[in-house]
């Protein structure tokens with residue numbers, strides 16, 4: 001049953017909302033998360049690439065090492081198959 005008087009209401013249970021709700025709950029707030037989709041995991045828009053800061057400074061740094069690997073460069077393809085390689089030193 002939902003908390004009748006949450007300290008914080010978060011609208012949206014995707015990346016930002018979930019991170020916000022988890023951080024607030026870990027600090028002792030009673031949090032209510034509202035998500036309009038039937039399943040919060042439905043149609044999450046990600047290729048699975050996590051930026052360095054998110055991988056290192058959020059709960060994602062607790063992922064088992066067998067599930068993640070460092071990627072030094074990505075190559076993006078347009079439907080025409082034109083492509084561009086993206087890389088940044090130390091990133």
Ligand SMILES: Cc1cc2nc3c(=O)[nH]c(=O)nc-3n(C[C@H](O)[C@H](O)[C@H](O)COP(=O)(O)OP(=O)(O)OC[C@H]3O[C@@H](n4cnc5c(N)ncnc54)[C@H](O)[C@@H]3O)c2cc1C
Nearest residue numbers: 011012013014015016017034035036037045046047048049
């Ligand atoms: C095809 C694609 C691939 C991507 N790949 C990557 C990737 O590999 N790596 C990466 O870092 N980023 C990727 N992105 C970007 C990433 O999806 C966004 O940066 C990220 O989803 C933004 O998260 P967010 O929580 O701010 O917003 P959103 O993910 O847009 O979440 C908003 C949530 O709020 C809910 N909501 C909205 N309004 C209401 C309402 N009134 N009531 C209740 N719920 C509501 C929505 O249903 C949704 O679940 C990709 C994006 C696309 C489109």
